Amino acid sequence: MSGLTRTEVAHVARLARLRLSDEELDLFTVQLARILDHAADMQSLDLAGVVATAHPYDLINVVREDVVRPSLDRDVVLAAAPDAEDGCFAVPRIMGEEL
Amino acid sequence: MTLPEGWEMVVGLEVHTELRTATKMFCGCANVFGAEANTNVCPVCLGLPGSLPVLNERAVSMAMAIGMALHATIAPSTFHRKNYFYPDMPKDFQISQYDLPINSGGYLDLPDGSRVRIERAHLEEDTGKSTHLGASGRIHGADRSLVDYNRSGVPLVEIVSGPDIRSAAQARLYASELRAVLIATGASDGRMEEGSMRIDANVSVRRNGEPFGTRCEIKNLNSLRSLQRAIEFEAQRQVELLEGGGVVRQETRHWDETVGATSTMRVKEEAEDYRYFREPDLVDLAPDAAWQQRVADELGPMPAERRAAVVGLLGEPSDAQRDAIDVVIDLGLERFVHATHAAGGDVAVALARVANELAAAEDVSKLTEAAFVATIALESSGQLSATQAKTVLADLIASGGEPREVAAARGFEQLSADSLGDIVAALIAANPDEWSRFRDGDDKLAQFFVGLVMRETKGRANGKAVIAELHARR
Numbered sequence A: 001m002s003g004l005t006r007t008e009v010a011h012v013a014r015l016a017r018l019r020l021s022d023e024e025l026d027l028f029t030v031q032l033a034r035i036l037d038h039a040a041d042m043q044s045l046d047l048a049g050v051v052a053t054a055h056p057y058d059l060i061n062v063v064r065e066d067v068v069r070p071s072l073d074r075d076v077v078l079a080a081a082p083d084a085e086d087g088c089f090a091v092p093r094i095m096g097e098e099l
Numbered sequence B: 001m002t003l004p005e006g007w008e009m010v011v012g013l014e015v016h017t018e019l020r021t022a023t024k025m026f027c028g029c030a031n032v033f034g035a036e037a038n039t040n041v042c043p044v045c046l047g048l049p050g051s052l053p054v055l056n057e058r059a060v061s062m063a064m065a066i067g068m069a070l071h072a073t074i075a076p077s078t079f080h081r082k083n084y085f086y087p088d089m090p091k092d093f094q095i096s097q098y099d100l101p102i103n104s105g106g107y108l109d110l111p112d113g114s115r116v117r118i119e120r121a122h123l124e125e126d127t128g129k130s131t132h133l134g135a136s137g138r139i140h141g142a143d144r145s146l147v148d149y150n151r152s153g154v155p156l157v158e159i160v161s162g163p164d165i166r167s168a169a170q171a172r173l174y175a176s177e178l179r180a181v182l183i184a185t186g187a188s189d190g191r192m193e194e195g196s197m198r199i200d201a202n203v204s205v206r207r208n209g210e211p212f213g214t215r216c217e218i219k220n221l222n223s224l225r226s227l228q229r230a231i232e233f234e235a236q237r238q239v240e241l242l243e244g245g246g247v248v249r250q251e252t253r254h255w256d257e258t259v260g261a262t263s264t265m266r267v268k269e270e271a272e273d274y275r276y277f278r279e280p281d282l283v284d285l286a287p288d289a290a291w292q293q294r295v296a297d298e299l300g301p302m303p304a305e306r307r308a309a310v311v312g313l314l315g316e317p318s319d320a321q322r323d324a325i326d327v328v329i330d331l332g333l334e335r336f337v338h339a340t341h342a343a344g345g346d347v348a349v350a351l352a353r354v355a356n357e358l359a360a361a362e363d364v365s366k367l368t369e370a371a372f373v374a375t376i377a378l379e380s381s382g383q384l385s386a387t388q389a390k391t392v393l394a395d396l397i398a399s400g401g402e403p404r405e406v407a408a409a410r411g412f413e414q415l416s417a418d419s420l421g422d423i424v425a426a427l428i429a430a431n432p433d434e435w436s437r438f439r440d441g442d443d444k445l446a447q448f449f450v451g452l453v454m455r456e457t458k459g460r461a462n463g464k465a466v467i468a469e470l471h472a473r474r
Ligand SMILES: [Zn+2]
Pocket: B024, B027, B028, B029, B040, B041, B042, B043, B044, B045, B046, B153
């Protein structure tokens, strides 16, 4: 058993900005624990001879040239915003830090 | 300011530099500073559903150039999503490099002889820029923030130093040397005032010989002066706290330049849960030897070496000349000083003109090295006064041409030696008292006569030539 707690699920839900009911918390704690148990089963396998796979695609260095392409029209962009002001997206005021 | 006896500060810096690419990191929107808000945005950098990032090849080359300049190891790397919610991050995650950065290890040697280790220099994307209404006082009582996504997705390299810095002055020296290196690689313009280079400082203190203390991170220092002041303040604060029996709490702090103090922004444990995971929309990055070689071939000598080359021409430069050399190296204009030296000209005069007149110009592409060297020769030989030489240089920078022609067009024909001699003789005759005092050894009166000659000739005479004439007659 993974030993996943209800508190941990609540924490992860908060980080993901999900509001869960008590019933949902109970349900997801059981379901997520099963997923973690499955991962733990895989951990117990001997994979010494298997090359680590970072990505399912056998591709590296997919890049584009540094050439400017047209951007979107600002009126179109801001029409999709919940609110706009001074050519900017207007959002509820951010308290505290500036990143 | 120094810490009390028995205390030592331990500082590591995280320097973010925007890369001077034409486009953003994962889309073809223009990477420019100062454009109208939200005019360089597209579905990728706005994080619209279904859009997919494609990595900018030049950003990778620039990141490798930075790594090479810092003696780092370039290795196969991957991209991760750093998840957090903030309006200037429209995807709700930032694409960054996590456990496998493109550059790791390395070091930077500082002009004072110290060496600071570099832990890593990785690629990531910048965020948008928000303006807080109300808080900034722009619109009082307003409760909104305005977000401009032009900066969202601009390529960044974050350079993380080891905890090797032991004073605020050394931190400043590290930042200024790193800035010079970044400019030299061509990857950054180093403009801290435009936010293209931003610094976070990790500061802790300890009693001599003890293990590292708990550190605080000061965010977003955007000038060398702020960096030095903030570290000095923060180390002092921590020592006072500990000496008073308190404990340092690990937290993120904000530096207020006007108040001259740091204050708590957020306590670490609350915020540092970014749930990094592999960015599924990007494949691995593993530049081959040929790509790395192309970058290495384009990389010129670094500032320390270029500075030493100019210092070598001067012998024992003064402090002012050292500052001038830094300016010249930053702007990549030392070729004019070297050309002057190669032609046997006056290197000190050349350095001063490059660090002032050339440095002030937006663009010096019309000024040839030959024209510059010839102007310095005219100045050193006394055929042009310093003021005239500066004017000639300004004209050459603006429109090109040859210095003699430019000087003639300006009417800077020197007085002939004969007519200068006549003028000096007449002025001596008209001011016998001053002349006899000068003859008796009062050298200050030379300037009195130079002033008279200048007035008489409306500035066309050369000061050095006048003084030579006075001494010849003494
Ligand atoms: Zn874009």
